[in-house]
Amino acid sequence: MTIEEAYPLLKEAFTEYKQQRYFEKTSKSHAKRKYKDQTALIVDRVWNIFQSCPELNNYVPYEGEFFTSFFEQDFKKLIENLEIELSKSSSI
Numbered sequence: 001m002t003i004e005e006a007y008p009l010l011k012e013a014f015t016e017y018k019q020q021r022y023f024e025k026t027s028k029s030h031a032k033r034k035y036k037d038q039t040a041l042i043v044d045r046v047w048n049i050f051q052s053c054p055e056l057n058n059y060v061p062y063e064g065e066f067f068t069s070f071f072e073q074d075f076k077k078l079i080e081n082l083e084i085e086l087s088k089s090s091s092i
Contacts, residue, residue, distance in 0.1 A: 066078070
């Protein structure tokens with residue numbers, strides 16, 4: 001998989017991730033588990049994308065630290081880095 005193919009998948013996953021985290025944070029305790037499980041599935045999907053496109057590791061904020069407790073901030077920075085990179089390559 002190329003970066004150009006991975007980016008839309010990651011962008012979609014990021015949007016879903018933010019939505020699930022919002023629901024998780026704002027829901028009552030009995031519903032939190034459902035949203036937490038959905039969030040974990042999205043993280044797994046992102047992991048699979050990374051497995052399919054190892055070049056993505058060049059765009060994470062801190063190499064080797066992407067799937068840690070700072071996943072949300074790192075994921076946002078990854079999307080920003082990819083947008084910058086893809087805009088450079090499309091303008092050439």
